[in-house]
Amino acid sequence: MVTVRRSALAQPCDGKLFPEPGEVLSYGSDLRQRRDLRSPRPLGELRSCARGIQRRRGFLSALSGQRCSMTQSVIVQVGQCGNQIGCCFWDLALREHAAVNQAVLIDMEEGVVNEILQGPLRDVFDSKQLITDISGSGNNWAVGHKVFGSRYQEEILEKLRKSAEHCDCLQCFFVIHSMGGGTGSGLGTYLLKVLEDEFPEVYRFVTSVYPSGEDDVITSPYNSILAMKELNEHADCVLPIDNQSLFDIISKIDLVVNSGKLGTTIKPKSLVTSSAGTFKKWQEKPFDAMNNIVANLLLSLTSSARFEGSLNMDLNEISMNLVPFPQLHYLVSSLTPLYTLADVNVPPRRLDQMFSDAFSKDHQLIRADPKHSLYLACALMVRGNVQISDLRRNIERLKPSLQFVSWNQEGWKTSLCSVPPVGHSHSLLALANNTCVKPTFVELRERFLRLYKKKAHLHHYLQIEGMEESCFTEAESSLSALIREYNQLDATKSMPVEDLPRLSVAV
Numbered sequence: 001m002v003t004v005r006r007s008a009l010a011q012p013c014d015g016k017l018f019p020e021p022g023e024v025l026s027y028g029s030d031l032r033q034r035r036d037l038r039s040p041r042p043l044g045e046l047r048s049c050a051r052g053i054q055r056r057r058g059f060l061s062a063l064s065g066q067r068c069s070m071t072q073s074v075i076v077q078v079g080q081c082g083n084q085i086g087c088c089f090w091d092l093a094l095r096e097h098a099a100v101n102q103a104v105l106i107d108m109e110e111g112v113v114n115e116i117l118q119g120p121l122r123d124v125f126d127s128k129q130l131i132t133d134i135s136g137s138g139n140n141w142a143v144g145h146k147v148f149g150s151r152y153q154e155e156i157l158e159k160l161r162k163s164a165e166h167c168d169c170l171q172c173f174f175v176i177h178s179m180g181g182g183t184g185s186g187l188g189t190y191l192l193k194v195l196e197d198e199f200p201e202v203y204r205f206v207t208s209v210y211p212s213g214e215d216d217v218i219t220s221p222y223n224s225i226l227a228m229k230e231l232n233e234h235a236d237c238v239l240p241i242d243n244q245s246l247f248d249i250i251s252k253i254d255l256v257v258n259s260g261k262l263g264t265t266i267k268p269k270s271l272v273t274s275s276a277g278t279f280k281k282w283q284e285k286p287f288d289a290m291n292n293i294v295a296n297l298l299l300s301l302t303s304s305a306r307f308e309g310s311l312n313m314d315l316n317e318i319s320m321n322l323v324p325f326p327q328l329h330y331l332v333s334s335l336t337p338l339y340t341l342a343d344v345n346v347p348p349r350r351l352d353q354m355f356s357d358a359f360s361k362d363h364q365l366i367r368a369d370p371k372h373s374l375y376l377a378c379a380l381m382v383r384g385n386v387q388i389s390d391l392r393r394n395i396e397r398l399k400p401s402l403q404f405v406s407w408n409q410e411g412w413k414t415s416l417c418s419v420p421p422v423g424h425s426h427s428l429l430a431l432a433n434n435t436c437v438k439p440t441f442v443e444l445r446e447r448f449l450r451l452y453k454k455k456a457h458l459h460h461y462l463q464i465e466g467m468e469e470s471c472f473t474e475a476e477s478s479l480s481a482l483i484r485e486y487n488q489l490d491a492t493k494s495m496p497v498e499d500l501p502r503l504s505v506a507v
Helices: 043-055 057-065 079-096 111-117 141-165 183-198 220-234 243-259 286-301 315-322 351-358 388-401 435-452 469-490
Strands: 002-005 072-078 105-107 130-132 170-178 203-210 237-242 271-273 279-281 332-336 374-384 412-417 426-434
Touching (some): 072 079, 079 111, 105 183, 130 141, 141 183, 141 220, 170 286, 170 315, 183 220, 203 315, 237 243, 237 286, 237 315, 237 332, 237 435, 286 332, 315 412, 332 351, 351 426, 374 469, 435 469
Parallel strands (some): 072 105, 072 170, 170 203, 203 237, 374 412
Antiparallel strands (some): 374 426
16 A cells, blocks of 8 residues: 655656666655666665655655645555555656655465565565465455454554645545455455545545456456446445456557667667566566556656646546446546556657547457446546546547537547656557447456356355355346446437527627
């Protein structure tokens, strides 16, 4: 769990997003100095810098009086997937911003957390703020939710309260987890109810990584559908991420590398940075590159809370403007640019092309085509040297190709953050409340029914105390009701849009 603060001392960074192989980035030994990300630093100095950041927590907290609009978000990392993405996010955040963190890492196995604590970021995380177990959840939602949820509730609550106490203006909890495993799906969704009870006024945003059809966890449909019921009831906004979509994006980049299209000079054996700043060939370990994409999504989502901008957006405005009905809170995300390779030498996309890319199916983080589905609302979060006039021009250009519900034809929300991501001149994150998310839920329901009709592997769940077969039927009913709501919206696509009269003001 990481607290991200907006600091008056934040400066844009000049360095590369991805260093050369063997190069270690400096996070700055003094927060009052601009960080030089181009100079290689020894690993020992990197760890010393991280310790320096921890020692200066109180220094940055004292700045709250200078900026009363300062807001904080707490990132809750649950399970193997959640911790790997969260660590990757923190690694990237430190490269562009000297943020203050209060961190709690939660996993019912020790492997990933131990790996983080032995990596370059080990001094960023407080070793006293860890919650781990040895046995793991065995890819069983019931174990994570029913067993570990009640067992660790008080300990987790204590650490959540401690992190919240360090926030001057706590605005949002981010929960990062996977839907297919046991800890992420079970304990991750258990935490949502705990957060709702303990912090009812704080928004709950969830980044959920959905398993692909070729997932190696055979019980992932059970885990996912049980977790979906909890997301429907206790989350304010959910950003669904599809593992298959991420893998397809990485594969397309590989095709560009090997074909030499677009005038690229990408090295065929380019490396990607892992969440801990080490390097792996992504052809051998694609999850590093996939985690990087999700981490950059979170980086863009929190940019308005960390940097100045002419049109900044608070996170509560996302829920307020993009979620017209309580259960329809699933937001389809797209990100551009998507390059996560080192040594990429691709000419930057024109600004107008960047906006077009954000609405193409190739840039969606789930398998979806929003341009052929119905929009309820859409948010555009832009970083870099972009003017409000650029936003207006591109929205007007794209509107004819996008279909919005008849009662919300002007359902746009925009933000401008003046500081671009490191290594880019500008970037765009689009969040769409769109019916194109429905096929993901339909496919999940079909995969669940194939197992459930045979009662396959059901006994592993029913042997857990408090788990009954009705839990499965209720979860399926909840998901079916959600699908019906999207079907009802899709049925209105052919309805004519009323041309409502507008008030004319005489000048």
